[in-house]
Amino acid sequence: MMERAQLVSAFDNLLQPERFKDYCPNGLQVEGRPQVQRLVSGVTASLALIEAAVAAQADTLVVHHGLFWRGNDGRVTGWMRQRLGLLLQHNINLLAYHLPLDAHESLGNNAQLGALLGWLPTARFGEQQLGWLGEPVGGPLASAHALADQIAGKLGRAVTVVDANRAPVRRIAWCTGGAQGYFEAAIAAGADVFVTGEISEPQAHYARECGVSYLACGHHATERYGVSALASHVAAQHGLEHLFIDIDNPA
The missing domain is CATH 3.40.1390.30 (NIF3 (NGG1p interacting factor 3)-like)
Structure with a gap:
């Protein structure tokens, strides 16, 4: 008490x-x-x-x-x-x-999602430094679809994928929830793929035009x-x- x-x-x-x-x-x-x-x-x-x-x-x-x-x-x-x-x-x-x-460095949504999925954080980006940038602990993943399969298995739900480059995934940017507005900052930070909860109409075009894949994994789920x-x-x-x-x- x-x-x-x-x-x-x-x-x-x-x-x-x-x-x-x-x-x-x-x-x-x-x-x-x-x-x-x-x-x-x-x-x-x-x-x-x-x-x-x-x-x-x-x-x-x-x-x-x-x-x-x-x-x-x-x-x-x-x-x-x-x-x-x-x-x-x-x-x-x-x-x-x-x-x-x-934002919290260990207990927060981004920290906990990264730990669950085996991502090593290396930097922050975006407004108020809410976006996280990191890399898969076990080394690069074959593609954005391989990453999506991994996430779907952990979160127990389907992932929407805009696979823009079909190249190995070395640098993952992520921000949980409704963070589609952070996509351009993730591109500028050098990400191969951006992971968040939601996607809006413009992000599919940004992904294809900039060569950075986009994964929408569920606002609640993330x-x-x-x-x-x-x-x-x-x-x-x-x-x-x-x-x-x-x-x-x-x-």
Whole structure:
């Protein structure tokens, strides 16, 4: 058992959210019980995840995608009323960390995805240095399709491939989630292939014209690992219970 304020400080000290320009408030988004013992973590503060946290008798929910985003309608109606109402009804704290979680050098989404897939980080690139550049630990891969097969096997989902050069993959750039806007920076950083969660219409053309392959592996699928690692780390440090709950999302 620990005080909520101490728990928030533990997360903030690890992730240093004040260093980032973000699209949302990082840290405590909804105030619940003042003392905490059982954490549930998940990717997005959806109604399904909140319901699962209630069933698990959690007092704190830790997510990557919280409730409040820049540009949102500020009215508490519809889906927002359902989610927020359930958190308040059961007195559950909601903590959310977005870009700070993407960026953390060991517990973050990029770090955890790279570790899962066997990539050795060598550099950072892009806005706020959120993109990662590295190389396969076992040496070059035969092609972007070979890399896609490896990723699909680990993540358990199909990968969209724009194979632009059909050459061995030596340098992999990656940024989890909806990071298609980082593709041009990845090209400039010297990547053979860029791995992220989503693809938009322009990226296929950039890939073919610049000779850098593009792999879209799922926004949710690429961001399942950071929040689990983060919450597990903090829970272990402070003697708290922790359960990661994965709410399936095909996006």
